[in-house]
Amino acid sequence: MLSRTHQRVIASLSVAALPPFVAPARAQVGETPVVGTHLLHSEILDGTVRKKDVIRFGRALFEAKFNRLDGQGRPAATGNGVPTLRTPDEPAFLRTSGPDANSCFACHNEPRSGGGGDFVANVFVLAQVLDPVTFSIAPSSSNERNSLGMFGSGLIELLGREMTADLQAIRASAISQGQTGGSPVTLPLDTKGVNFGSITGNPDGSVDTSAVVGVSADLILRPFHQKGVVRSVREFTVNAMNHHHGMQAVERFGIGQTGTADFDQDGVLDELTLGDITAATLFQATLAMPGRRIPRDAERRAAAELGEVLFDQIGCADCHKPALVLDDPVFTEPYGLNPGGTFNDVSQAVAFDLTKSPCPKPRPERNADGSVTVRAFTDLKRHDLCDAAPINNEQITYFCNEQLVQGGVPTGLWLTRKLWDVGNSAPYGHRGDLTTITDAILMHGGEARDERDLFVALSQPEKDAIVEFLKTLQVLPEGSGEIVRAD
Numbered sequence: 108m109l110s111r112t113h114q115r116v117i118a119s120l121s122v123a124a125l126p127p128f129v130a131p132a133r134a135q136v137g138e139t140p141v142v143g144t145h146l147l148h149s150e151i152l153d154g155t156v157r158k159k160d161v162i163r164f165g166r167a168l169f170e171a172k173f174n175r176l177d178g179q180g181r182p183a184a185t186g187n188g189v190p191t192l193r194t195p196d197e198p199a200f201l202r203t204s205g206p207d208a209n210s211c212f213a214c215h216n217e218p219r220s221g222g223g224g225d226f227v228a229n230v231f232v233l234a235q236v237l238d239p240v241t242f243s244i245a246p247s248s249s250n251e252r253n254s255l256g257m258f259g260s261g262l263i264e265l266l267g268r269e270m271t272a273d274l275q276a277i278r279a280s281a282i283s284q285g286q287t288g289g290s291p292v293t294l295p296l297d298t299k300g301v302n303f304g305s306i307t308g309n310p311d312g313s314v315d316t317s318a319v320v321g322v323s324a325d326l327i328l329r330p331f332h333q334k335g336v337v338r339s340v341r342e343f344t345v346n347a348m349n350h351h352h353g354m355q356a357v358e359r360f361g362i363g364q365t366g367t368a369d370f371d372q373d374g375v376l377d378e379l380t381l382g383d384i385t386a387a388t389l390f391q392a393t394l395a396m397p398g399r400r401i402p403r404d405a406e407r408r409a410a411a412e413l414g415e416v417l418f419d420q421i422g423c424a425d426c427h428k429p430a431l432v433l434d435d436p437v438f439t440e441p442y443g444l445n446p447g448g449t450f451n452d453v454s455q456a457v458a459f460d461l462t463k464s465p466c467p468k469p470r471p472e473r474n475a476d477g478s479v480t481v482r483a484f485t486d487l488k489r490h491d492l493c494d495a496a497p498i499n500n501e502q503i504t505y506f507c508n509e510q511l512v513q514g515g516v517p518t519g520l521w522l523t524r525k526l527w528d529v530g531n532s533a534p535y536g537h538r539g540d541l542t543t544i545t546d547a548i549l550m551h552g553g554e555a556r557d558e559r560d561l562f563v564a565l566s567q568p569e570k571d572a573i574v575e576f577l578k579t580l581q582v583l584p585e586g587s588g589e590i591v592r593a594d
C-alpha cells in the first residue's frame with residue numbers, strides 16, 4: 108500500500124513535465140505553492156518512493172521557482188548559515204545579500220540543470236550574512252564568485268569523506284605512537300597520493316597541527332565552495348536554500364533548532380522537510396560525471412594528446428590530479444560528519460550506487476577491486492596562488508583579489524579547481540571574469556608560479572596543445588559514454 112504522499116509524488120511526476128512540480132492530489136484552482144507535496148526521509152529510506160523518483164523529486168526542487176506560498180523569502184532572517192534574525196524591513200529580493208534568485212536552476216543551468224553559470228549568475232558570497240543589506244558590490248562587503256557545476260559531485264563528496272577518514276586515522280596513530288613511545292611522533296598526512304603536511308602526536312595525547320597544509324586543522328576535507336569550506340552537498344543545499352531563496356530547512360531552522368517552526372516569520376511553517384533536502388542532495392550527488400569530448404579532426408586530436416602529456420610534464424598535474432581512486436562508490440546520505448544543523452544521522456542513511464542506474468550516465472565503471480577512478484583533475488587541497496613578492500618584475504595578484512575571510516581560510520587560499528568540465532564551463536577563475544583558459548593559466552602565481560612559468564616558456568603550438576587538451580574535458584550529453592567523439 109503506497110502512502111498518500113507517495114501517491115501524490117508519483118501522480119504529479121507522471122502528469123507533469125518538470126518543472127513546475129505541482130501535486131495534483133486534488134485539483135487546486137488559483138495560486139498554489141510550486142512544491143505541492145513534501146517527501147519524508149523515511150519514505151526514501153524504506154523504499155516507498157523509488158530511487159528514480161527521489162532523483163526526479165530532487166530535480167523538481169532544484170528547478171522550482173519558489174513562491175511565497177512555498178515559504179519563499181525570509182523577512183526576519185538573514186542568509187547566514189547560522190540561524191540569525193534581522194529587522195524585517197528589507198527588500199524581498201536583493202542582488203547582493205539575497206534572496207537573489209527564484210530557483211537553484213537560475214544560476215546552475217549550463218550546459219543543463221545542475222551546471223554552472225554565466226558571470227551574471229555570480230554570487231556576492233558573505234553579503235548574505237551582512238543583512239540588513241548593503242547595496243555595494245565592493246570587495247570590502249562580499250567575495251564575488253562565479254557559479255560552479257555539480258556534475259559528479261557525489262564522487263567528489265565521497266573522495267572527501269574517504270580522505271578525511273584516512274587523515275583522521277593518521278592523527279589517531281600519531282597520538283597513540285606518541286603515547287606509547289613517550290616522545291612526540293610526527294607522521295606525514297598522505298592520502299590518495301596527496302600530501303597535507305604532517306601532524307605530531309605528543310605523549311600527553313595532544314596533537315600539534317602547525318604543519319598541517321591545505322586542509323583545516325580538524326582534518327575534515329571540505330571539497331565544496333571554491334574556497335573549500337563546505338563538507339557535503341547537503342550542507343551546501345541547506346545553506347543555499349536559505350541564502351538564495353529564503354526556503355528554510357527544518358533540520359537547521361525548525362522548532363528543534365530554533366524553538367519556532369517559522370523562524371523567518373513569513374507565515375509558512377516547516378518549509379523544507381528532511382526528505383526534501385535528502386532528495387535535492389541526491390539529485391545533485393547523482394548527476395552524471397563529466398568526461399572527454401574528443402575532436403574528430405586529426406590535427407586537433409593530435410594536439411590534445413600532446414597537451415595531455417605536456418600538462419603532466421610541466422607539473423600542472425601535481426595539483427590538478429588526473430585521477431584519484433575512490434574505494435567505495437556507494438553514496439550514502441547523510442554524511443556522518445555533517446556539522447550541527449545539517450542532518451547527520453547515519454543510522455538513517457540511504458544508499459545510491461553511483462555506478463548503477465538510476466544514476467544517469469556517464470557514470471564511472473568499477474575497477475576489478477570494486478573501486479572507481481575519478482578523473483576530476485583536482486587534489487581537493489587548498490593552495491596559495493598569490494606571489495608575495497615580484498618575480499622578474501612581475502607580481503601575480505589576480506587570485507588574491509578578495510578581502511573577506513570565509514570559513515577561517517586565509518583569503519589567498521583556493522581549492523584546486525576541478526578541471527573535468529573546463530571545456531564547457533566558461534567563464535574562468537573564481538570570479539568568472541576571465542574569458543579564456545589561457546588567461547586563467549597565466550594568472551597562476553605563488554605555489555603554481557613554477558608551473559605557470561614553464562607554460563609561458565613553451566612554444567605557441569605547445570601552449571595551444573595544452574589548451575586543446577583542456578577543451579576536451581567537458582560535461583557530456585546525459586546518457587552518453589565517458590568518451591564521445593564530436594566536432
Ligand code: HEC
Nearest residue numbers: 208211214230252253254255331332333343344347348351
Ligand atoms: C545566484 C546564483 C546561485 C543560486 C540561485 C544558487 N547557487 Fe549554488 N552556487 C553559486 C555560486 C556562485 C557557487 C560557487 C560559490 C563559491 O565558490 O564560493 C555555487 C556553488 C554551489 C555548490 C558547490 C559546488 C562546488 O563544487 O563547490 C552547490 C552544491 C550549490 N551551489 C548548490 C546550490 C543549490 C542547491 C541551490 C538552490 C537551493 C543553489 N546552489 C542556488 C550560485 C548560485
Ligand code: HEC
Nearest residue numbers: 423426490521522523524535536537547554555558559562
Ligand atoms: C599549486 C597548485 C596548482 C598548480 C601547480 C596548477 N594549478 Fe591550476 N588551479 C589551481 C587552483 C587553486 C585554481 C583555482 C583558482 C581560483 O579560481 O581561485 C586553479 C585554476 C585553474 C584553471 C581555471 C579553471 C576554471 O574553470 O576557472 C585552469 C584552466 C588551470 N588551473 C589550469 C592549470 C594549468 C594548465 C596548470 C599548469 C601550467 C596549472 N593549472 C597548475 C591550482 C593549481
